[in-house]
Amino acid sequence: MNEKSITTITLKKINKKSVYQYIYEHRQTAKQQIVQDLTMGLSTVSQNLNVLEKEGLISRDGFFESTGGRKAQVIQIVPEYRIAVGVGILKNMFHLAAVNLYGEAIAEETVAVPFAQSDAYYDGIASSLESFLDRNGYDREKILGVSIATQGIPAPDGESVLYGEILHNTDMKLADFSTRIPYPCRLEHDSKAAASLELWNHPEIESAVVFLLNRNLGGAVITNHKVHQGLSMHSGTLEHICIDPEGPECYCGQKGCLETYCSANALEAAAQMPVKEFFPALRAGNDARLTEIWDAYLSHLAYAMKTANLLLDGAVIVSGYLAPYFKEEDCRTLLEKVDAASPFPLVREQLLVGTHGQYTPAIGAALLFIEEFLQSEF
The missing domain is CATH 3.30.420.40 (ATPase, nucleotide binding domain)
Incomplete structure (x- = not known):
């Protein structure tokens, strides 16, 4: 592949992401507005909109009020194109929260099960997670990943808990979950996850x-x-x-x-x-x-x-x-x-x-997968 082809492919990816990010940030917009604000050609915008719609990333639903001419079609992202799940572990219960691409909690649930560093406990979380996904009708291919927010300080590599005096879960491992949950997993400190949510809500x-x-x-x-x-x-x-x-x-x-x-x-x-x-x-x-x-x-x-x-x-x-x-x-x-x-x-x-409220750590932990997706090339 020559340098010109590489440049063309790279430019297409950049344009696609730029169009998607514009729609994402504006929530609802119109084709002509994208053309105007991104200073991008009409044919380029139209091509990218068709690709994004075909891939299920955006939808075109309804029309804006007329300003004198033809009504402009409403363009928006599909918030549930991908979702992430957070699990917030506490001493006597754990929380489940599903989050869409806007960081909105679209489903929440509490399971009253005492923590135990045992195979039965970890099996139970995996089973409860699948039941949670079933009850809410989530297609498994939409799941970006599952973040575990725990009352314990994870190691820098995120593979285990270094300090867990509340739950007595020192040495709890990410593998305790990832070997049972068939989606990408990560281990997060509940307080840091909560801060991620607050930063998401207050980006300024x-x-x-x-x-x-x-x-x-x-x-x-x-x-x-x-x-x-x-x-x-x-x-x-x-x-x-x-x-x-x-x-x-x-x-x-x-x-x-x-x-x-x-x-x-x-x-x-x-x-x-x-x-x-x-x-x-x-x-x-x-x-x-x-x-x-x-x-x-x-x-x-x-x-x-x-x-x-x-x-x-x-x-x-x-x-x-x-x-x-x-x-x-x-x-x-x-x-x-x-x-x-x-x-x-x-x-x-x-x-x-x-x-x-109580779902803050679970939602914040899930957001880390959402952020990664939004920064990716889709």
Whole structure:
């Protein structure tokens, strides 16, 4: 093959991807708009649209309102052309989430099975995954891959867990899943996966600290538009910031870690009731004890936010299981508590609250396969 042929093939690939990316970014568009904005010839655009439609990547459905001439046909990508699945593993359950090419969760499910580092447990996840795909009618050839978000720090090569004190899953291997699941698999830290989702939802963010308010607390750091991993993969483990050296013992063996004050488990232990009961009772405003518990919770969280914001001058993101329970009044209280203890105020625009709740790590982990697809040549 000569150099001219190689150049022609490369140019065709570039044009195809450019047209697809334009449609993807604009959600809905028209042929003439693509021609105009990409400064690409009409015949080139038409050819690429035909190829993309034939391959199932885009669809042409309906028409835009007329502006005086012939109605323009609506062109959009097919969001479910490919999907990815995330599995979020917790101590007493695991979450399943299917994500389309726009990063939207199109199916979610919780399976109440206690974690166990055993063949039966891993077989059960593989079986539950296939049942989940069947119930939602997903063609297997559409599956880009399955990401496992775990409460444990994976090795740099992603092949095993280096530190897993919560689940006692140190040395859990990617192969425990990949030998049973017939799709590409990857192993991810749940907090880093959550940060990936928040970055996806807020692509304008350059730097941020993420507080994952799950059953067990987690954290992550975003720098230069990327989730920071660190030399030994434990960057952002905010849960082990010491709040009180004489405080409760943490699962890590130390005392007074933020985990013991601001995890969902810690909140439930203080309130002596499940989270789903705590917040309605709190909002009713009839129990001073619950108000005190919540105020103490926010005080400890604000202390950690202040510390994190002094180290990294950027956004602060509240994410995970407890995030959907946060109201505007809670955000104002957090800001007041941070500002009272810091020489540098944290403004409202810097405090963001996630919306995906307990499924955040599973969705964020799945997004890694979506990102790879969007960067590929299809």
